[in-house]
Amino acid sequence: MKTREDLEKAIQKLEKTTQKVLETRGYGEESRKLRILSEILREQLKNEDARYSTRSVR
């Protein structure tokens, strides 16, 4: 059975991979799919009804 700690480690690992792709190839299909998987994992931390969003203001 996977614990919260396992989940957090998996998220971190996935986000590292995503970050590498973003740095080398920018935001596109590949990084988007990685982010989709990251968000699916991250939702398990908050229960499958996340109503937050990342905020970035220019």
Added chain:
Amino acid sequence: MKTLVIQLARFGDIFQSWPTLKALEDQGELHLLVRESFKDATIGLSDSITVHTMDSKIFLESVLVNQDLDQGLDRLNDFLNRMDFENFDRVVNLSFSPLSSELTAHFESKGAQVAGYTRHSDGFLNLAGDATAFFYAQVGVDRPNRFHLVDIFSMVADVELKPQSRWVGGFPRFSQVPVSPYVVLHVGASDLGKTYSTDQLKNLIQVFLQNRRENLVLIGTKKERTLSQSALPLLGTDRVWDLTGETQISDLFSIIEHSEFFMGCDSSPLQVASLLNKPILNFNNQHVNSYETGPFSQNWMVAPLEDLTELSVEKFQSWMAGIFAPRPRPLPSTDLSDTLWQMIESVYLGKSYPQKVLRQTVVHITELLEELPKVYVASDLPEDPIHQRILSQFEVLIERMEKEDPIVGVLIRWFNAERIRIPPGSLESVKESSRSKLNDFFMILSDWSQTLGKGVQFLDESPELLDHLGNIIKNFRFFNLPIAMEELEQLLCHLPTDAKLNPIKERLGQALRVPDYSLLADVLEYDLRPSLERPSEIVES
């Protein structure tokens, strides 16, 4: 036009999307994406809507259990390819989450027009549409929104909700309910904090059985059965049918449609009852915004959950009168919440600015009007270190103000949402867009301060009479009669002797003679309060 609606939230959100879905059906082929675990909330939708499901479990299994990222990506590719095959012209995201924003961005990259949360080409959040920007800024926990989610969804999708799309019907009768008239009581709620205690449930059922002739049908999930079963033995009646744990969510339409009315806390059965346009008695706690997620049928009443702790017959009868009244009673509000809503209406709908504000609001407006011109200049050359300091101090300033001042907070969140909508581009185009938003911010503040200059009133300095009046109204509404009568007596002694108040005093006297305490509270709230707030006018009921 082929449209995909993305609704990845829970049962209640899917049900609240139904009116928008029905309205979109007229525009062409319609598809809906929901999570596998909530797909039962689509049973009962028109057969012409194609439902797709996303099962998070298969991705979690790959990445988390099998620790195989490539397998996870392959499975995701399969899912996205199946969806891409449909070649959607338009995607409406009603989910407002990071996950759904990435999915929407995927479809946008394939050429679909989008509405709702998506991403800019550089991966940052984008708010596609004014209604989406409104949702981001003003909807959610501790936010002052008063639009119902049903209407917000329709605004995001840019459809008009006519009555025929707002409600549904025509479901067959459920075989396990009584033939004679019955009322449905949902014994649970969507979250633990929103539901009844055993005593509250027992009190409600007891008073219902004493005062109504209908049978009572209890619904809820298996885990809510312990709550219903703990209350029933205390009552000893065969008029209560306990169906908790014995129905599927899709059965609710059949059960609730043929009931006389529905009672329950904030939950998906409440949304089903609303979709069926049943009269509703909704119990809520202070953390739920009933404007946003409460009942949306034509007849309803919202009552505080805590009132069930000591429930009198009079209070129950007042609720019954409320749910069958020609129009729903206004939801509880405060001067501050009314002001916040007025602020929202002024920023988003062009209505007049609030003139009743907090003392600190005036200070904050002045401060912003001083700072914004400097920020505007600094934005033209953000590389300059002095300008960078001005810009970062400005961000700190508005972050602080948003936390301290809920009224200015409405405007700051509007401003932030507008800045999020700025797409990536050349430095010049981004600067120009940012300065345009700063200018809009300044113009709104400037107009508002002119309005305040003509006659500001302060929320945090109300006359003594109005302080007492609020408490008296509350005590009459909640039938705390000894306290209410004593306070009313004191109030009447201190009322101005203005003859213009005589008709109001006469109406108070009439209500006392019946006695009709609900009417009394109404006269105090809708006749006397406005007269004390605006002594130059008399409010006629």
